[in-house]
Amino acid sequence: MKIYRRMLIAGLAVAVVGLAVSASASAAVWKEGSTKVSKLVTLGLTGAEVFEPTEGNGMSCETHLTMTTEGGSTGKVTKVEPKTCTGFGTYAKCTVVVAEPKTLPWTVTVNATDLSIANWRVRRTFKSGCTSTELDKTITSMTVPLIEPSAITTMELSGLNGTYKVYGSFNVDSPNSGKYGIG
Secondary structure, three states: OHHHHHHHHHHHHHHHHHHHHHHHHOOOOEEEOOEEOOOOEEEEEEEEEEEEEEOOEEEEEEEEEEEEEOOOOEEEEEEEEEEEEEEEHHHOOOOEEEEEEOOOOEEEEEOOOEEEEEEEEEEEEEOOOOOOOEEEEEEEEEEEEEOOOOOOOEEEEEEEEOOEEEEEEEEEOOOOOOOEEEO
16 A cells, blocks of 8 residues: 555656646747747837826826847846826826836746736826826836737737826837747
8 A cells, every 4th residue: 555655646746847847848938930039139119108197197108118138038128218298187287307217127027928027117207287296106017918929019018006007009129020029
């Protein structure tokens, strides 16, 4: 009886190790076509970031992001350049004086079909007469669904912190649009 129990335990241990190895072997990574990325890659992203402190009240800002990776299953947002902003709702008459990204670089994690960005934080100050004088919120985990994960041309993003939400759409700049992906 003891021999059978030991054989069963040994068999289960081998099965668990086998599953762990196959799971780690199939983890999603950055790719250029079908080849794993093994050099520094810089992706410029141009688009709009929308922030809403409350539903229907916020601003849409033209923004340029820089994302880098050296391969594997991680990357970094190393630069965030907010440009002109247009308000809506209670922020319609607001003017951004300063939009300052904080805690850069932000960590990017590669998932099976999307990306996650950790600790997205932009501190904004507004001209007097706005609903707020300052807004400084952190999105702990920003989800970045990819329309075509194997050849990224566009990145959508969305994140939430209570009622505060951030979302947007960014196009990968040339010459890297569609050149890199995950898989």
